Amino acid sequence: MIYIPMPWLINPNNEDKVRELLENLDQDLITDDLMNRNQVIKELDKLGETTIIEKLEKNEIPLGA
Numbered sequence: 001m002i003y004i005p006m007p008w009l010i011n012p013n014n015e016d017k018v019r020e021l022l023e024n025l026d027q028d029l030i031t032d033d034l035m036n037r038n039q040v041i042k043e044l045d046k047l048g049e050t051t052i053i054e055k056l057e058k059n060e061i062p063l064g065a
Contacts, residue, residue: 002026002061008051018044018052025056026063 002022024035
């Protein structure tokens, strides 16, 4: 599970969806059925989660093995 501090979430109701999206990037093996980084960012933007996008772009969210 990816650690996401609650203050990073613009809307706390989006927590489950944000975690689900980030799980696509937190894999040892990338397969065709997973969203890529750009797709995840686009979906986060639709949710209005700009802080998560910023942290992701600055590599402040540890992903992968």
